[in-house]
Amino acid sequence: MTPNDQATTKFSTPTDxxxxxxxxxxxxxxxxxAAWSDPKHIxxxxxxxxxxxMPVCEVDLxxxxxxxxxxRRKDGTEMEMHGVYREITPPSRLVTTESxxxxxxxxxxxxxxxxxxxxxxxxxTMSFPSRDARDKAMGTGMESGMGTSMARLxxxxxxxx
Amino acid sequence: MxxxxxxxxxxxxxxDPTRRAILAxxxxxxxxxxxxxxxxxxxxxxxxxHLRVLERAxxxxxxxxxxxxxxxxxxxxxxxxxxxxxxYRKFWDASYSKLDDYxxxxxxxxxxxxxx
Numbered sequence: 001m002t003p004n005d006q007a008t009t010k011f012s013t014p015t016d017x018x019x020x021x022x023x024x025x026x027x028x029x030x031x032x033x034a035a036w037s038d039p040k041h042i043x044x045x046x047x048x049x050x051x052x053x054m055p056v057c058e059v060d061l062x063x064x065x066x067x068x069x070x071x072r073r074k075d076g077t078e079m080e081m082h083g084v085y086r087e088i089t090p091p092s093r094l095v096t097t098e099s100x101x102x103x104x105x106x107x108x109x110x111x112x113x114x115x116x117x118x119x120x121x122x123x124x125t126m127s128f129p130s131r132d133a134r135d136k137a138m139g140t141g142m143e144s145g146m147g148t149s150m151a152r153l154x155x156x157x158x159x160x161x
Numbered sequence: 162m163x164x165x166x167x168x169x170x171x172x173x174x175x176x177d178p179t180r181r182a183i184l185a186x187x188x189x190x191x192x193x194x195x196x197x198x199x200x201x202x203x204x205x206x207x208x209x210x211h212l213r214v215l216e217r218a219x220x221x222x223x224x225x226x227x228x229x230x231x232x233x234x235x236x237x238x239x240x241x242x243x244x245x246x247x248x249y250r251k252f253w254d255a256s257y258s259k260l261d262d263y264x265x266x267x268x269x270x271x272x273x274x275x276x277x
Binding site: 009011019021023025026027031032034035041044045046047048049050124126 | 246249250251252253254255256257259260261262263264265266267268271
């Protein structure tokens with residue numbers, strides 16, 4: 001395998017305001033799950049663009065438990081994020097809420113891991129503004145015809161970026 | 162920086178599929194309430210309620226000049242959402258790249274732990 005095989009993330013925005021990222025990692029899913037859930041591992045990679053560190057990484061890994069991350073840049077700029085664990089099913093599934101504070105709406109984050117030949121296919125779904133809002137939206141029975149409308153809205157959004 | 166309640170309000174307004182369909186319709190051009198309601202199997206008051214939510218979120222506006230007060234799409238809040246999504250996408254894409262490298266480190270450590 002060449003390194004390029006795995007180094008691409010596919011992003012899609014299927015329906016009801018979710019962003020879905022899929023990516024293959026060259027490691028068994030138990031290792032990937034640990035990287036996502038263990039405070040010993042998280043600050044080593046969940047860092048976004050270069051130049052940030054994560055000096056605070058508090059994890060209470062149980063359903064209803066909270067997590068709290070703080071990122072810091074050299075110039076002292078800080079960014080904070082916190083949330084609650086909703087579902088913990090090692091090594092396949094992790095569901096958390098996520099609040100970024102400031103202008104960011106709360107999202108629900110679902111990480112699903114599937115293993116194939118020692119590699120892990122990750123599906124990372126980010127839903128907003130909340131599961132409740134999304135479920136409410138899903139329950140209105142207006143799905144028919146939405147595919148087309150969404151495609152048009154997405155095309156329109158794309159022209160604004 | 163945009164106010165938090167503004168972006169939350171935009172998201173709340175966009176969370177409903179009927180309202181997204183209304184916005185998609187208005188992306189094609191201004192329309193009267195009757196025209197907006199036509200594709201939906203719902204009462205006039207129900208459609209008006211959705212329009213009020215969209216209006217409060219600043220996603221649509223009424224054209225006061227025309228007598229039939231057509232609704233038109235306002236792009237600014239949608240642009241904020243698109244920017245938000247783009248920042249979010251960049252954060253995770255950069256993190257996944259770092260995870261690639263870190264998973265290698267984790268597995269090397271595991272192997273050396275096993276050897277001990």
